[in-house]
Amino acid sequence: MDDQNKNLLLATALSAVVLLGWYAFFPPPETAPEPGVEISETAPQTGATGTPATAPSAGIAASEGAAGLVTQDPQDAPRLSIDTPRVVGSISLLGGRIDDLQLKDYRETQDDDSPIVTLLSPAGQPNAYYALFGWAPGTGLGIDDVPGANTLWQAAEGATLTPDSPVTLTWDNGKGLTFAREISIDEDYMFSVSQSVTNTRDASVALAPYGTLARHGEPANLENFFILHEGVVGMADGELSEIDYDDMTDLDPDPRDGSRAQVTAVTENGWIGFTGHYWMSTLIPAPGDAFRAIAKYDERRDIYQTDVVLPTVTLAAGESTSANTQLFAGAKEWAAIRDYERGGIEGFLDSIDWGWFFFFTKPIFAVLHWLNAAIGNMGVAIIALTFLLKILVFPLAYKSYASMARMKELQPEMEKLRERAGDDRQKVQKEMMELYKREKVNPAAGCLPILIQIPIFFSLYKVIFVTLELRHSAFFGPFSDLSAPDPTSLFNLFGLLPWGAPAPDSILALAFIGILPILLGISMWLQQKLNPAPTDETQALIFAWMPWVFMFMLGGFASGLVVYWITNNVITFSQQYLIMRSHGYSPDVFGNIRKSFKRKEKNAEK
Numbered sequence: 001m002d003d004q005n006k007n008l009l010l011a012t013a014l015s016a017v018v019l020l021g022w023y024a025f026f027p028p029p030e031t032a033p034e035p036g037v038e039i040s041e042t043a044p045q046t047g048a049t050g051t052p053a054t055a056p057s058a059g060i061a062a063s064e065g066a067a068g069l070v071t072q073d074p075q076d077a078p079r080l081s082i083d084t085p086r087v088v089g090s091i092s093l094l095g096g097r098i099d100d101l102q103l104k105d106y107r108e109t110q111d112d113d114s115p116i117v118t119l120l121s122p123a124g125q126p127n128a129y130y131a132l133f134g135w136a137p138g139t140g141l142g143i144d145d146v147p148g149a150n151t152l153w154q155a156a157e158g159a160t161l162t163p164d165s166p167v168t169l170t171w172d173n174g175k176g177l178t179f180a181r182e183i184s185i186d187e188d189y190m191f192s193v194s195q196s197v198t199n200t201r202d203a204s205v206a207l208a209p210y211g212t213l214a215r216h217g218e219p220a221n222l223e224n225f226f227i228l229h230e231g232v233v234g235m236a237d238g239e240l241s242e243i244d245y246d247d248m249t250d251l252d253p254d255p256r257d258g259s260r261a262q263v264t265a266v267t268e269n270g271w272i273g274f275t276g277h278y279w280m281s282t283l284i285p286a287p288g289d290a291f292r293a294i295a296k297y298d299e300r301r302d303i304y305q306t307d308v309v310l311p312t313v314t315l316a317a318g319e320s321t322s323a324n325t326q327l328f329a330g331a332k333e334w335a336a337i338r339d340y341e342r343g344g345i346e347g348f349l350d351s352i353d354w355g356w357f358f359f360f361t362k363p364i365f366a367v368l369h370w371l372n373a374a375i376g377n378m379g380v381a382i383i384a385l386t387f388l389l390k391i392l393v394f395p396l397a398y399k400s401y402a403s404m405a406r407m408k409e410l411q412p413e414m415e416k417l418r419e420r421a422g423d424d425r426q427k428v429q430k431e432m433m434e435l436y437k438r439e440k441v442n443p444a445a446g447c448l449p450i451l452i453q454i455p456i457f458f459s460l461y462k463v464i465f466v467t468l469e470l471r472h473s474a475f476f477g478p479f480s481d482l483s484a485p486d487p488t489s490l491f492n493l494f495g496l497l498p499w500g501a502p503a504p505d506s507i508l509a510l511a512f513i514g515i516l517p518i519l520l521g522i523s524m525w526l527q528q529k530l531n532p533a534p535t536d537e538t539q540a541l542i543f544a545w546m547p548w549v550f551m552f553m554l555g556g557f558a559s560g561l562v563v564y565w566i567t568n569n570v571i572t573f574s575q576q577y578l579i580m581r582s583h584g585y586s587p588d589v590f591g592n593i594r595k596s597f598k599r600k601e602k603n604a605e606k
Contacts, residue, residue, distance in 0.1 A: 077152070080167050081160040084185055087330065091161065092122060095149045096169050096181055098191060099123070099130030101329055103279070110472055110480060119279050119329055128216040129274075131281065131327050133181065133193050138206030138312050146207060147171050147179050163187050176201035189330025190340065196322035199315040208312040209323035211283045213273055214305045218245050223277055228353060228466060232295045232306055233280070234272035235347040236264045242353075248297035248304060261296040269346040272306045273328070278468045280351060283308045284326040287344045332468050334369055353466050360459035365467055372469065378482055379475030382560055385460075386567040390575070393452055397575055410435065453568070457561075464560045475563065479516075482560030486514025513555040516562040521551030523569035530576055 077094035082101065089101035101120035108114045120129050135146040147153070153169035161167045166184035173179070182194045195209050222230055222245065232243040243251075243262070251260035264270075266285075272293040273282030285291045285308050294307040313321050328340070332352055341348040354361040367388065371381035390397070413435065421428040435441075464470050470483040478487050524547035554562055 080155055082162075082185070083160055084163055084187065086188055087185075089120065091167070091183065093153045093155060093169065095132050095151055096134075096147070096153045097122070097130045097132045097149075098183070098327065098329070099128075099132075103331055106278075106331060107472075117279065117331075119281065123216065127220050129214070129219075129281070131191075131211065131213050131283070131329065133195055133209070133211045133325065135179070135195070135197060135207040135209055136309065138208060139314075140203060140205040141207055145173050145175055145177060145205075147173075153181070161185055177205070188333075188336045189328055191327040191329065192324065193327060194322055194324050196320060197315065198320040199317060202317050204314055204316045206312050206314045208309055209325070210307055210309045211285075211325045211327070212305060212307050213281050213283055214303055215274060217302050218304075219276060221276075227355070227462065228277060230276050231274065232272065232304075233275040233282075233351055234264070234270065234293050234295070234306070235350065236266045236270040236293055237268060238347060240347065240350050243295055245304065248295065249299065251295065251297060254296075257298070258300060259296055259298040261294055264293045266291050266293055271328075271345065271348065272308060274304070274306065275332070275351060275353070277466070278332055278471055279330065280328065280332050282328040282351065284328060284345055285310060286324045286326075287346065334365065334467065334469060353462075355459075355462045355466075357455055357459045357462065360455060361462050364456075364459055365463045365469075368463065369469060372473075377475065378470065378473040379479065379560065379563055382482070382563050383567045386564050386571065389456060390568070390571045394575070396452060397572075398579055410441065457565070460564055461557070461561050464558045470558070470560055473560075475559070479559055482563070483558050485556050486516040486559045486562065488514040488516075513552060514559075516559055516566065517551045517555035520554060520562055520566050520569070521547045523566050523573070524550055527569050527573045527576070530573065530580070 077092045079090040079092055079100070082089040082091060082098075086104055087101055088104055089098075091097065092099055099120050099122040101118070103117045103119060106117040108117060120131070121127060122130060132149060134148055134151075137143060137146045151171055153171050155167060155169050159165075159167045161183060163184075163186055166182055169181040169183070171179045176199065178198045178200070180196045182196075184192045186192075193211065197207065199205055219230070224230075229242050229244065231245045231248065232241075234241045241264070248260060251262045253259075254261045264272075267290055269287050270291070270293055271282050271284040272295065273280060275282075283306065290311060292307075292309045294305075294309065296305040296307065297303070298305070308325065310323050310325075313323075315321055326345075330336075334349075334352065337351060338349055349362075364385070368378075368381055368385050371384045372378050375381050375384065414432065417431050417435065418428055421431065464483060472480070473482045474480045475482055480487070528543060528547060554565065
């Protein structure tokens with residue numbers, strides 16, 4: 001086996017092993033069963049000095065007789081409407097919860113009659129998910145003296161929350177404390193919640209403002225895909241933390257209420273919340289404020305919870321105080337999140353799961369986003385991005401293909417060398433190394449483009465899979481979602497018939513692959529033919545099957561990734577052909593194809 005074929009075989013085998021490992025570790029995501037919903041109450045915990053230790057656990061209180069507290073079905077409570085250009089929903093006056101929110105710009109599927117995406121849902125409904133705010137009692141106060149999950153707030157009749165009109169909720173505990181909560185929202189997905197309290201008592205009181213995000217059970221659409229983080233995400237003074245839902249059961253136990261919790265002290269800047277594939281809800285204290293970020297799981301009630309608890313405030317008689325917290329609840333749009341980060345929310349762009357190769361994925365997506373905005377078609381933008389990436393690695397590719405051409409020129413000398421050395425392999429290797437050194441040829445240079453391609457491939461796969469901008473993004477014709485596998489196949493005459501292709505995880509999908517994977521296999525096969533066919537039958541068999549193995553392996557991947565891979569193969573083929581010709585070696589591509597068919601005919605005759 002000559003060294004050129006060794007290098008090509010090594011690089012191809014390495015790529016195959018990496019992709020097979022990727023496919024094995026990252027199987028198609030499975031949908032988790034929808035969990036049940038439990039509603040209950042836990043009183044806030046206090047420390048020995050009366051300072052609140054955590055925010056109250058989320059739930060519906062059943063306390064009766066306490067001022068302002070009622071026993072009421074949260075779905076029957078009075079509500080204030082939310083209506084902005086991008087979201088619609090309502091705020092429950094029971095607890096002042098932001099618990100009903102839908103995203104106007106996004107639908108569950110691509111069907112015209114598909115419902116818009118629901119992000120937040122009231123307690124009592126399946127997969128309840130909501131935000132609430134309040135004050136945890138400290139010295140001189142009891143749980144009934146502060147607003148909680150079951151407080152019935154007052155608001156102006158008919159008030160509607162819009163970007164131009166904030167709403168104000170009020171509650172008087174009847175014991176000398178008056179609470180107010182002003183809620184506003186911007187044109188996108190950011191709520192601002194300003195909580196204030198006035199003390200008209202004769203004595204001072206202590207209390208701590210908090211915000212809570214609570215979800216009852218795991219999300220119904222949890223994907224459980226290894227490449228994607230779903231669960232708690234937070235930033236604490238520049239350090240990003242992520243906790244998967246299934247890892248929250250391993251948090252440190254809290255002996256006071258039996259829950260599992262992780263408490264992080266944040267000195268200046270941070271945020272915490274829940275993130276999914278495309279949607280996120282995050283609590284964000286004002287920049288510069290110290291607070292405690294809490295991730296919590298209550299196994300008894302199956303409630304996941306994140307809290308931000310600000311420092312305790314001692315309020316003298318006649319004094320007032322306020323606290324400001326933001327709530328992001330919406331789509332993980334790169335441009336919107338970037339603007340919020342530029343507006344002062346430190347590290348907010350890291351809420352998008354960029355992965356281990358973030359130094360690749362972040363700039364790759366930034367360029368892809370810019371190209372899509374300029375071109376207006378995400379598929380064409382991916383093709384343009386591929387050209388830019390190939391330009392960046394062109395110097396390396398040039399050296400590699402030039403080295404491959406020089407290797408071909410040395411082929412006659414290498415054959416003579418083998419004849420002279422006979423079966424003495426050590427002598428053959430030694431003389432070959434001397435030949436390479438004398439002719440200034442690097443036999444491993446052919447592997448470099450493929451080795452460079454692997455992290456780029458993984459980074460682009462991450463970008464295409466996790467970013468919202470690829471969701472339901474069209475290319476042309478039947479390719480209406482570049483984040484999904486190729487929708488065409490022989491089963492629907494490659495998109496000509498009005499029904500879909502077999503599901504990607506079905507056995508039929510292996511037989512009825514789409515037009516993009518077929519083009520991928522052909523482009524790999526043509527690229528392979530740039531090199532003379534191996535003389536060894538085993539090598540020839542491996543090389544003959546490799547493009548078609550890759551074709552079926554990548555058939556279930558996102559079609560945007562396959563578009564990239566096809567474009568990359570075509571560019572690589574063109575580069576290699578032209579560079580090798582410029583160095584005196586003229587690859588007989590079609591001659592190699594003819595020889596391949598003749599060899600197969602001879603094997604068939606045998």
